[in-house]
Amino acid sequence: MNWWQRLLRRNEMEEKLEKEMRFHLDEHANALIAGGVSPAEAQRRARMALGGPEKVKEECRDARGTRWLEDFWQDFRYAMRMLRQRPGFAAVAILTLALGIGASTVMFTVVNGVLLRPLPYPQPDKLVAVHGHSDGWKTELFGEQNVAYPDFLDCQRDSRTLTLAGSLFDGGTVSGAGLPEYVDLREITSNLFSVLGVNLAQGRAFLPEEDRTGAAPVMILGYSFWQRHFAGRLDVLGASLSLDDKLYTVVGIAPSGFRLRDSEPDVMTPLGQDSAQFLQMRGAHPIGVVARLQPGATLAAAQAELRLIGQHLAEQYKDTNADRSFVAQPLRPDVGDIGSTLWLLLGAVGLVLLIACTNVASLLLARAISRERELAMRVALGAGRGRLVRQCLTESAVLGLSGGVLAVALAAFGFQPFVALWPGALPRVEQVQLDWRVLLFALIVSLLSSFFFGLAPALRAPVQKLEQVLRGGGRGLAGSSRRLHSSFVVSELALAVVLLVSAGLLGRTLLHLSSLNPGMNVRNVLVTRMALSPATLADPAKTRAAWKDVLERARRVPGVQSVATVDTFPMREGDNEQGYWTSADVPPTNKLPFALLTCVSPDYLKVMGISLRGGRFFDDRDVPEATPVIVIDEVLAQNAFGTEDPVGKRLWIPEMRYASNVFEIIGVVGHVRHWGLAGDDQAKIRAQIYYPLSQLPDSLMHRWSQLMSIAVRTEIPPLGEVASLRSELKGAAGDQVLYEVRTMEQLVSDSLARQRFLLLMFGIFAGLALVLACIGIYGVLAYLTGQRVPEIGIRMALGARPNSVLWLVLRQSLGMIVVGLALGTAAALVAGRVLLRFVEGMQPTDLSAFAVTIPVLVFAALFASFLPARRASRVDPVIALRQD
Amino acid sequence: MNPKSDLPQGTLDLLILKVVALGPVHGYAIAQRLEQVSQHVVQVPQGSLYPALHRLENRGLLSADWKETETGREAKFYRLTGKGRAQLETEAASWERLTGAVALILKLSEGGAE
Numbered sequence: 001m002n003w004w005q006r007l008l009r010r011n012e013m014e015e016k017l018e019k020e021m022r023f024h025l026d027e028h029a030n031a032l033i034a035g036g037v038s039p040a041e042a043q044r045r046a047r048m049a050l051g052g053p054e055k056v057k058e059e060c061r062d063a064r065g066t067r068w069l070e071d072f073w074q075d076f077r078y079a080m081r082m083l084r085q086r087p088g089f090a091a092v093a094i095l096t097l098a099l100g101i102g103a104s105t106v107m108f109t110v111v112n113g114v115l116l117r118p119l120p121y122p123q124p125d126k127l128v129a130v131h132g133h134s135d136g137w138k139t140e141l142f143g144e145q146n147v148a149y150p151d152f153l154d155c156q157r158d159s160r161t162l163t164l165a166g167s168l169f170d171g172g173t174v175s176g177a178g179l180p181e182y183v184d185l186r187e188i189t190s191n192l193f194s195v196l197g198v199n200l201a202q203g204r205a206f207l208p209e210e211d212r213t214g215a216a217p218v219m220i221l222g223y224s225f226w227q228r229h230f231a232g233r234l235d236v237l238g239a240s241l242s243l244d245d246k247l248y249t250v251v252g253i254a255p256s257g258f259r260l261r262d263s264e265p266d267v268m269t270p271l272g273q274d275s276a277q278f279l280q281m282r283g284a285h286p287i288g289v290v291a292r293l294q295p296g297a298t299l300a301a302a303q304a305e306l307r308l309i310g311q312h313l314a315e316q317y318k319d320t321n322a323d324r325s326f327v328a329q330p331l332r333p334d335v336g337d338i339g340s341t342l343w344l345l346l347g348a349v350g351l352v353l354l355i356a357c358t359n360v361a362s363l364l365l366a367r368a369i370s371r372e373r374e375l376a377m378r379v380a381l382g383a384g385r386g387r388l389v390r391q392c393l394t395e396s397a398v399l400g401l402s403g404g405v406l407a408v409a410l411a412a413f414g415f416q417p418f419v420a421l422w423p424g425a426l427p428r429v430e431q432v433q434l435d436w437r438v439l440l441f442a443l444i445v446s447l448l449s450s451f452f453f454g455l456a457p458a459l460r461a462p463v464q465k466l467e468q469v470l471r472g473g474g475r476g477l478a479g480s481s482r483r484l485h486s487s488f489v490v491s492e493l494a495l496a497v498v499l500l501v502s503a504g505l506l507g508r509t510l511l512h513l514s515s516l517n518p519g520m521n522v523r524n525v526l527v528t529r530m531a532l533s534p535a536t537l538a539d540p541a542k543t544r545a546a547w548k549d550v551l552e553r554a555r556r557v558p559g560v561q562s563v564a565t566v567d568t569f570p571m572r573e574g575d576n577e578q579g580y581w582t583s584a585d586v587p588p589t590n591k592l593p594f595a596l597l598t599c600v601s602p603d604y605l606k607v608m609g610i611s612l613r614g615g616r617f618f619d620d621r622d623v624p625e626a627t628p629v630i631v632i633d634e635v636l637a638q639n640a641f642g643t644e645d646p647v648g649k650r651l652w653i654p655e656m657r658y659a660s661n662v663f664e665i666i667g668v669v670g671h672v673r674h675w676g677l678a679g680d681d682q683a684k685i686r687a688q689i690y691y692p693l694s695q696l697p698d699s700l701m702h703r704w705s706q707l708m709s710i711a712v713r714t715e716i717p718p719l720g721e722v723a724s725l726r727s728e729l730k731g732a733a734g735d736q737v738l739y740e741v742r743t744m745e746q747l748v749s750d751s752l753a754r755q756r757f758l759l760l761m762f763g764i765f766a767g768l769a770l771v772l773a774c775i776g777i778y779g780v781l782a783y784l785t786g787q788r789v790p791e792i793g794i795r796m797a798l799g800a801r802p803n804s805v806l807w808l809v810l811r812q813s814l815g816m817i818v819v820g821l822a823l824g825t826a827a828a829l830v831a832g833r834v835l836l837r838f839v840e841g842m843q844p845t846d847l848s849a850f851a852v853t854i855p856v857l858v859f860a861a862l863f864a865s866f867l868p869a870r871r872a873s874r875v876d877p878v879i880a881l882r883q884d
Numbered sequence: 885m886n887p888k889s890d891l892p893q894g895t896l897d898l899l900i901l902k903v904v905a906l907g908p909v910h911g912y913a914i915a916q917r918l919e920q921v922s923q924h925v926v927q928v929p930q931g932s933l934y935p936a937l938h939r940l941e942n943r944g945l946l947s948a949d950w951k952e953t954e955t956g957r958e959a960k961f962y963r964l965t966g967k968g969r970a971q972l973e974t975e976a977a978s979w980e981r982l983t984g985a986v987a988l989i990l991k992l993s994e995g996g997a998e
Contacts, residue, residue, distance in 0.1 A: 016950075020911060020934070020960045027912040051931030059935035064942055 010070065017060055021053045071387070075394035082395060089367065090399070093360045096772065097403025100356030101445050102410035103768075107346045108441045109415045113432030114335055114342060120257070120431065122197040123292075127331040128299060130155070130164065130289035130306065134324045135590065147287045147326065149271075149279040154313060155289075155326060156189075161297035161305050162328070165195040166287040167260055168271055168279075171706065172244040173531050173737050182531045182739040183225065183266035185243070187274050192260075195292045203237045203252030211272035218270065219248040223256040225266040243267065244534040257430045261288050262334045278703075282313075282320035290331055302328045335427040340838040341754060347834075348499060348765045353449065355495045355769050359776040361453035362488040364396060366783040368457035389458045396454025397447065404446030408439065421760070423753030456484060485780045489813075490820040493861065496773040497824025498831050499766040500857055504849035505832055505842070506759040513752055513841050519672035520570070521609025525744035526718035527569055529709045530729070531737045540698035543705050547693065550729055550736075551601060554712060557728050559721055561713040564604035565693055567704055568596070569711060570674040571747040577685050581652045582640050584662075589654070595636055595687035596674055597653075599696060599704060605669065607713045608744075613637075615647035615667030618692040628659030628695055631667040636687035653689070658697040676751025678841030709740075718743045758839060770857065774864040777813065782868040785809055792872055793880025802873035809872050813865035817858060825850065896929075896936050898979060901964065901972040904946060910959040911937060937962060945971050 025046045032042035050056060061070070083090040118124040132145035147155070147166070156164040168187040173180050190211035193200060201223060210218050219241065221230075230236045240247045248269065258264060271279075271287075278284040293302060310325030368375075375388060412434055419426055426432070536546045547565055554563040568574050576599075579592025586592070602618045604610075613634055622629055630651060637646045646665045654661050672688065673680035680686065696704055714721050719741075726738050785792075792805055800808075832845030903909065903917050914937075915930055940946045945968035951961050964972065 016960070019958070023910070023957060023959050024912045024915075024930075024934075026957075031916075049930050051929070056931050056934050059932075060938045063935045063939040 010073070017057055021050070021057065025050060025053070071390070072394065075391045076398065078391065079395040079398040083398065086367075089363065090402075093363055093399050094402045094406060096356045096359050096775075097400060097446075097449065098406035098410060099768070100353035101404050101407035101442060101449065102414060103349045103765075104346070104353050104445055105407050105411035105438060105442045106414045106418050107342070107349045109411055109434060109438050110418065110426070110432055111342045111346055112435070112437050112441070114426065114428050115339055116437065117428075117431045117435070119331060119333055125330070126293045127196070128162065128291050128293065128302065128328040129331045130162070130291055130326055130328050132285050132324065133310075133327045146285045147289050148282045148285050148320075149287050150282050151313060151321070151324075151326075152287045152289055155306065155309055158309050158312075159291075159302070159305055161294055161302040162291040163191065163195050163294065164289055164291040165189045165192040166271060166289050167192060168274070168286050168288070169261070171531070172267070173533070174267060175242045180737050181229075182529070182737045183243075184222075184263065186260055186265040186268045187271040188260070188268050189271050192290075193254075195290060197292075198255060198258060200252045201255040202234065203250070205252060206270045211270045213273055213275050215270065215273055217246060217248040217273065218251045219243065220252040220254055220268040221250055222254050222264050222266045222268070223258060224264055226253050243269070246534075262427060282317055291328065299328060299330065333428055338427060341758065344758065344835070344838055345761055348502070348762055351495050351499055352765050352768050352772070353445070355492050355772045355776070357449045357453045358488050358492045358495075359772055359779070360396075360399065360449075361456055362485055362776060362780050362783075364399075364453060364457040365460070365484060365488070366779070368392065368460050372460075392458030393451065393454050396458070397450040400446045400450025400454075401443075403449075404442050407446070408434070408442050411438070411442070421757070423757045424750065482784060485784060486816050486819075489777050489780050489816045490823065492773040492776045493817060493820025493857070494824035494827055496766070496769040496857060497821060497854070498827045499762065499769045500853040501824075501828035501845075501849050502831050502835060503759065503762040503766040504853040505835060505845060506755065506762050506839070507852075508846075508849055509839070509841060509843045510752065510755050510759050512843050513677045513755060516673065516677050518570070518677060518748055519610065519670050520744070522744040522748050524714045524716070524718050525607060525609075526712045526714060526721060526725075526741065527566075527572070527709055527744060527747070528712075528722075528725075528738045528741040529707075531739065532705055532708075533731055533736060536731075537702050537705055540701040543701050544694075547601070547705070547708070550710065551603075553728050554710065554725060557721065557724050559715045560725075561715055562603045562606045563710060563712045564607045565599075565601045565708050566604055566711050567599045567707050567709070569598070569608075569709060570672050571676045571744075571751045572742070574707070575674075575685075578653055578655045578689075580636075580640075580687075580689065581654075582649070584652060586652050586654050592654075593639065593687070594685045595632075595689045596685055597689050597691065599693050600690050601693050604690070604711065607711045608672070609713075610672060611670040613668040613670060614645065615665070617667050617669070618690075618694070622692045622694050624695055624697070626695070628663045629666045629692065630663040631669055631690040632665055633669050633671045633688035635671045636689065637668050639687055651689070656691075658700065659695070663691070676840075677748060678752055678755055678839075682840060711744075755839060755841065766853075770860055773857075774860050777816075777861050778864040778867060781809065781813055781865045782871075784812070785868045785872045788872070789875055789880050792875050793877040796875060796877040797881065805875070806869045806873040809869035810862070810865060813861065813869070817861050820861075821854065821858070895979070896932065897940060898972070898975045900933075900936060900940065901945065901968055901975070904962050905964050905969065905972055908951070908961040908963045910953070910961050912959075914962070940968070944968075 025043070028046035028049060029039070029042040032045055033039055037045070047053065119127065121127060129144075130147065132147045132151070134145065149166075149168075152164065152166050155162075156166075166189045170185040170187055172183060172185045174183050175181075188206070190206035190208050193205040200220070203220070206218060206220070209215060221236070226232060226236065236250050237252070239250055241250060242248075254265070254268070260268075278286065291302075293299065306326040306328055310321075314321045314324055378388060379385075415432060415434075419429055419432055422429075530550065532543065532546050536542045551563055551565065554560055568576055576597040577594050578597050579589050579594050581587065581592060600618070602620070602622075605612060605617045615631070617631055618629070630653075632640075632646060632651070640646065640651075641649065646668055649665050651663050651665060652661055653663060656663075669690070671686070674686070674688065675683040693704075712718065712721065712725065722738070722741055729738065730736055792800075792808075795805065795808075796802075828850070829845060832849075836842045836844060899918055900914060903914050903921075909917070911934060915933055937946065941948055941962070944965060946962045947965050948960050948962045950958050953959050
């Protein structure tokens with residue numbers, strides 16, 4: 001029989017054991033009777049010879065070797081019985097635990113999906129990202145460097161350890177399917193899908209012969225784009241779509257949820273068909289490269305090989321590739337700096353769980369004490385200490401696992417609303433789901449919690465002074481539990497202080513950040529990107545005229561005050577960062593100070609409401625033939641020129657690629673919080689330089705115009721102007737498109753979204769902690785006071801006033817509150833430092849956060865202790881004394 | 885004085901295996917057989933017989949099934965398994981080596997005293 005058969009057929013086993021014993025006794029007795037002994041005497045002798053059937057049976061059970069399991073089963077059923085007998089207690093404990101474990105599980109589900117789950121490709125450990133590397137590149141400022149297309153082709157051809165695939169970010173206007181729409185376009189190599197190991201949802205990937213110039217134009221649609229525009233119709237395969245006025249045949253549909261460099265492309269075209277000039281240069285590095293290790297190849301081998309290829313190219317192309325090399329790293333999803341937020345929340349939720357556990361621990365402890373007689377009886381009947389501890393822990397495990405099951409159910413429904421609450425788009429959101437890791441987490445947390453809250457009551461299992469316990473009833477040892485109970489209350493309070501103060505700190509931070517001046521007037525400003533038609537972009541003169549035309553037409557729209565073009569505007573992704581110097585002997589790039597460059601039209605200052613501090617802003621004088629000019633912000637003025645007046649001085653900007661890279665400063669403007677209200681103070685690059693679109697050379701006009709936005713100051717709420725702007729600015733062929741329409745107010749508000757979200761979460765957790773802590777205090781005081789009823793009776797019989805009894809109880813709770821606050825304050829200081837480290841714009845811990853939150857806690861705690869105290873003060877001494 | 889001897893440690897298992905090796909047999913019969921064969925010299929502690937049987941069954945040295953006795957009652961009959969037979973052989977051999985050695989030593993000491 002297997003162990004589980006034994007377990008399941010325990011009754012059958014017992015019956016058989018009994019039968020075997022009876023058979024032995026009967027045979028023995030019969031033999032004795034046959035020898036002339038009287039039946040009664042025969043039975044007695046047989047039993048004597050066997051030595052007590054019960055003892056023998058017990059030894060036989062031990063001999064089976066599955067005793068622990070049978071004990072466990074017995075304990076389990078006993079625990080279930082105990083819980084059924086006290087449904088109120090069980091419900092409170094299980095719900096408390098479900099709340100704590102459930103909240104932790106929801107957080108872990110998100111952490112798991114976003115940070116822990118591997119990439120959704122086959123054999124993700126074989127995938128690597130290949131980056132460019134050069135000494136002048138500051139990875140900490142710019143992120144990882146991409147690869148030049150010719151370099152990529154060389155690596156792809158020469159590598160024996162890696163299969164390389166590349167992709168390029170681009171954009172374009174698709175027309176032919178309803179309104180023209182600006183799309184997120186990626187140009188990809190034909191082998192990209194096969195390198196990732198992804199099958200297309202429909203159709204096929206690009207063929208190698210399509211991945212070169214002059215081949216027939218083909219495209220693959222993103223799944224969402226396909227659903228959005230073609231409602232999943234299959235006849236789109238083979239149909240033609242116009243992308244930037246060129247007809248492409250649709251050959252495939254990418255699978256649902258397919259992401260390339262962490263966003264889902266709308267449309268993909270073959271990279272090799274693009275004849276753009278920058279793709280022929282080794283000096284431009286636009287290609288993002290993923291690669292799969294060949295069977296048997298290791299990452300180290302790939303790295304060595306790439307280094308070698310890099311050296312080879314550096315010798316061959318000295319002007320562009322000197323000091324350049326390539327590095328391979330395991331491919332990881334890029335989730336930005338979201339990790340710190342998630343871990344912070346997981347930590348906060350862990351504190352709530354701790355409070356929940358402490359609550360259940362004190363409930364269990366109170367019950368363990370009232371069961372002291374029962375346990376003492378068991379010891380007296382021969383149960384060992386280990387056996388009792390095991391039984392108590394089984395009971396708490398039953399509680400914990402019940403809570404855990406409920407928690408998983410809660411989490412299954414709870415993570416969706418949580419994800420929906422997340423500010424902006426949660427990266428890898430499609431990976432957030434219940435999987436075996438989440439279930440394992442819930443199981444481990446449940447068991448650990450059970451152990452944590454079950455241990456104290458279990459260790460109290462009486463082994464000494466049995467007689468005293470049995471004689472004295474539950475009251476004899478109550479005093480010794482008071483300290484343990486108090487320590488539970490103290491730790492609950494301390495944990496609640498941590499969460500409350502953290503929430504207070506976040507609230508104060510948010511208030512502070514919201515009150516910061518963004519450096520511009522964000523009310524009634526609309527910002528939108530705009531795509532000109534490819535025909536216009538092909539000719540720089542036409543492009544200039546088109547932008548002029550756009551500005552004039554926009555200005556004519558009723559309700560528009562002023563309008564400007566701008567390439568990168570504040571609080572939105574996308575920047576142009578360049579090094580600058582104040583004299584002609586410019587040091588190497590990695591020694592330069594950096595600034596944010598923005599290309600604007602003259603009215604930009606008026607639209608954004610940025611203040612002019614000195615000199616002038618751009619105007620009609622700044623034509624291409626005039627002196628190349630720039631305007632700097634006060635941060636750069638301070639950094640570069642100190643107290644001197646910068647107007648009339650010159651700046652050298654080596655990467656500008658026009659006007660010999662020398663520019664005259666004609667004005668100084670106020671600093672704009674480009675990195676958002678929260679992030680700007682800590683940003684690595686804060687200095688700002690503006691340069692006029694009118695002086696931009698023809699060579700840069702095309703690329704810049706692709707990135708251009710227009711900013712509009714309106715007299716009415718700006719979103720009301722979108723429709724009229726859209727129709728007014730539409731090109732003659734309906735090919736000029738507004739996209740990514742936002743208001744500056746939205747952008748400012750979004751820049752605080754993380755802080756607001758953290759405040760909301762910490763607020764919820766702190767509220768939960770407060771409620772749980774109060775329930776804990778109430779429970780413990782009610783219990784302790786209940787234990788003291790006879791003592792209070794005596795006091796009152798001896799003349800104590802009800803008020804002094806009230807005070808007696810409140811003093812006890814005040815003691816706990818004070819200690820809890822002291823410990824909590826110390827812990828909150830640490831928590832404040834953690835927040836300071838991880839939250840942008842976080843204000844250092846100060847008294848106000850304590851001053852706001854601590855009184856709430858003290859008041860709540862006193863309220864919770866007042867009820868038991870008042871009950872104690874109304875004890876009738878006669879009844880109290882008779883109780884014994 | 886009790887003329888019966890207590891069993892040396894660990895020999896009960898060996899004796900049980902030997903008795904069961906003679907054919908399927910129930911617990912009471914094992915006790916009887918041991919006493920008879922040893923001419924009542926070996927005191928079989930009936931209290932430890934059954935735990936020993938269950939332990940040997942659990943270790944897979946014995947197997948058991950319920951059959952009718954001659955008197956028509958159902959009893960649990962134990963049988964030796966292949967593993968049990970092998971165990972019996974090794975234990976019997978080591979027992980013989982041990983007793984042989986002990987006997988030699990005892991003879992030697994008698995000789996030395998004469």
